[in-house]
Amino acid sequence: MKKEKKDNPLGALKDTLMGFMVHSHVTSLLKMKTYTEYLFMIMTMGDMLGMPLLPPYYSLRLLPYMVPNIKSWKLRMLRDRDVTDIVVG
């Protein structure tokens, strides 16, 4: 829920500069990192998508490390992908 808080002018200026200078870079780098992670997820957890690339023994050994990413992986995999999303980078 929205909290009523007073904006600190210096903090606001810093945030605006952050948005102007680096926010798009942060998003781009996050996307790159995530795509690499997804590639790893497909290699190791491909069974979930019907692509068993690794023997299940190794998939199961790796499963605990993958658990935190599975929810966002599924969300992104199932979401509509469109050219108008790509346009903004």
Add this chain to the structure above:
Amino acid sequence: MIYSKYVDKKIWATDPNRPTPAKLYTDGVEYFPVSRYVLYGYQFKSVAALGPIVGPIVATAFYGWLPALIWLIVGNFFIGWVQDYSAMMMSVRNEGRSMGPIAYNLMGDRVRKILLVYIMIYLIIITAVFAWVIVDTLNRIVGTFIPVIFILFMGAIFGHLVFRLKVDILIATIIAIIVVFAGIILVATFPQIQVPPVNFLDPKLGTTTTWPGSLTVLFWLFLLAIIYYIAASTPMPRFLLPTIFVGFLPTIIALILVIIAALFTPLTGLSMAQAAVKNLWITDPSVFQSGPIWPILFVTIACGAISGWHSLISSGLSSKQLEYETDARPVGGGAMITEGIVGLSSVAAVAILAGSIGAATNYAQGAGKLTSALIGISSTGMTLFYSVFIVVMGLITSMLFVRVWRNVAAELFEKSIFGNKHVAIIVMLIVMIFLAFTGSWTNLWIYFGGTNQLLAGLALLLVAVYLASQKRPTAYVFIPGIFMAITTVAALVWETYVYANFLFANKPLGPQTNVAKVFGQTAVQISNGFSAVLGAVLAVLGVIMTTYLILGYFRYRREKAKSA
């Protein structure tokens, strides 16, 4: 303020307690809540490129500063921010979806496909137009090239320092600031290193104008193509991202400085030297090929008053990261109002210049004069600073556009050779070089404005369809949407007529005379034929799309009446 509050509260009924897609679908990549100040900075940076600077210059040259000023203020206050804000809210209420999927949901696949074709053509035209602006500035403001080289090299080095050597970003930024400004100060201080001279490969063409079809233009265009190719084909952290970061360092200073200088003109004593109203209909083809004030003024000034590109940004990323619905007004609307201020400062910069104007170089001279009067640095030095600013802004945006084109081509032509990244980039660069090399740039600018404004009109109509489907008031988007659609289709038809007229008369347009001299009239005919066909295609697509959206709008309205 009152109007935006009314729209925000009464039409969209924003509620800070309603969860936004950023909170509902958090994935830590695209969907995550971000402070409204960060988003405002991002939104402004994404929407403000060369558009709000060049458009007002061309409009002031065509019709005088007063019509430009009026359209910037009226367009921004009643149409521009409305589009940015509404596109963002529409996306927020549709799970953060962008324009394409929303169009598909409301109107079907055909409308979505036409939208995509429009975006592809838009990307080509905008890159060609910006290429011409960059080439003209590099050619005519001698010495601009060296500081730009400093920035590009610093970009590559910055990437290496931060991503490979893991140098602290603050230290790397300080090094970048020193190098970037050292380049500018060095060239401004030592005139003997201000190279190359104007039209250096075509000494016979004089030193006053950049001529399409000249070897010098071809040289600069090939250089740009190489830079774009590297930026679009290499991994982003290697060149593109750091270059954008380094390029924005002087850019942000330049923008703030020119806005302050424009506001302080009563103190610095500078006044308007251009006529308030010059023409209502330009008929002399040897000067410009613009035509009547309606519809041409409304497409000449695109960004600053209203721009379709903004709807893609608003619905593409900002809507996915909005923390509260109530943040949409300061982020979407606020960024657009700020862009309008940049547009107004551009009018101020060229309106204080006496004599003939009409190119981005005039902005550099005007902004140089404005800021020089404010801070006391020599006008020549500040002109160089602003010419570097224009080139860097153009380069950054165009590098991104070429990269976007590559990604879009990979998505659309997945199984064909055009989906290959090298082929896609090269095809785009060839078309860009052809259009910029042979074209009349003022006409190309009007095509850019036409596609951009029509995209805006279509976005407004799409919002109207969505609001009609939700049984909400629609007049505030439907009326501006219809106005923009009619105006821009009329502008595209007019430009098609201009090109077709010169094609059938077998004559070159004013600035094409050099192309005719060097390569023969056939080259001009091919260029004019291509441009006429392009204009006709854009106009027809625009009419089809507008018709679909209007029909869809009335269909939802009828359903609303029935259910009532």
